[in-house]
Amino acid sequence: MPSSQHEALHHLFRDKPELYAHAFKLLNIDFPAPSEIAVVDTDLTEIKPIVRRSDTMMLFTLRRGAKHLVITESQSKQDDAKISSWAYYVCHAHIKYECPVTLLVICRDEDTAKWAREPKPIGLPGHPSLIVQPIGLGPDNVPAITDPEEACKSAVLTVYSALTHAQSPEVDAILKALDVALNTIDIETAKYLAEMTEIGLGDTRARQIWRSLMTMQNYRYKSEFAEMLRDEGRVEGRVEGRVEGEAKGEAKAVLTVLEQRGVPVTASVRERILACTDLELLESWLVRALKVTSAEELFD
Known part of the structure; x- marks a missing residue:
């Protein structure tokens, strides 16, 4: 099949x-x-x-x-x-x-x-x-579109570039360029292309990077993965209080991004993230989680 x-x-x-x-x-x-x-x-x-x-x-x-x-x-x-x-x-x-x-x-x-x-x-x-x-x-004749300006000229071609170069070192830059491009087109097309990217990347490290990008709150579209993380916070919010529940959901999103990127998380870092109830601070950590090389860098 x-x-x-x-x-x-x-x-x-x-x-x-x-x-x-x-x-x-x-x-x-x-x-x-x-x-x-x-x-x-x-x-x-x-x-x-x-x-x-x-x-x-x-x-x-x-x-x-x-x-x-x-x-x-x-x-x-x-x-x-x-x-x-x-x-x-x-x-x-x-x-x-x-x-x-x-x-x-x-x-x-x-x-x-x-x-x-x-x-x-x-x-x-x-x-x-x-x-x-x-x-x-194939990867040898399909360009790796890493320039956001070039990506904005054709989001569809950039999606195909990402899928073709899914196992290339350049895929990180391609996905970031695609991130910019999808925010310049209509929402329905962006949703379709975002989901197609997630599916097409398959079981690769690039897919985890893309999923991490799509957990960011400032996106106009969401993947099923991103919505799942948000829903966890909403469900817990009904039981523990809306603000506290949203904070816990945001904290779990930060930890999930770090884990999916392969960044080691110590027990003390995990405890500090889960204990935080400042939504604005948690959102900044979520954005940083996409780029840091160690979990401790979140707090710099």
Whole structure:
């Protein structure tokens, strides 16, 4: 079963089609400007009981009425068994929709992306009957968008940059740039992109960094993780008093951020944080918790 990371990569292209234009531009590939874009059925099964289903298929209607189909596949590792599937997808879609077909493979690691781009001949050595050669996107040709000003030009592309570079040392700076960009767009789109980022980062250190960023109170949007932390405070507030409960919830948020970032917390520091009832001070600690290298730095 595909993972949530796998799904997030191609769903981002499906839900935000403008990302295709960015992708082709990054690779210096000319792609005609479409007048219409539609998601089409990804089921490529024939009468025979063999299920063939691609990840995402988008049908581009060009300005003069011509059609062009783009099949987007999310690939997490090298897998030669995919070659026959991709050949089938391209040929079947070409026949079904009677138009040119482009196969775009999106990858999270450089080795897989390089493998995806290699020509994959089918037939006799030196005389292939068919060559499958996808366009491959990966960390080596997707820029790491670390400049907030650049991120604000396209929040969607910055999300994709973060997902592609999830295991890169630059991901911290990318996520901070994305933080700035999401606060410049409409709330509903920001919510969607924030959640897609959280899902797409998967079980990585980058996901914990993103979750930590999203616990900050000055955000206009919240992740499920952030809301969970706030709800803990609200529930305890009903029992122990609203202000005291909110303070305890805020204190737990500070500790959670430190723990998720791998910052050691001594018993004395934990006791001091949990004992604090000053909401303004706790909020400042929560912001500092995103950057400190030791828990004691919170109190500087």
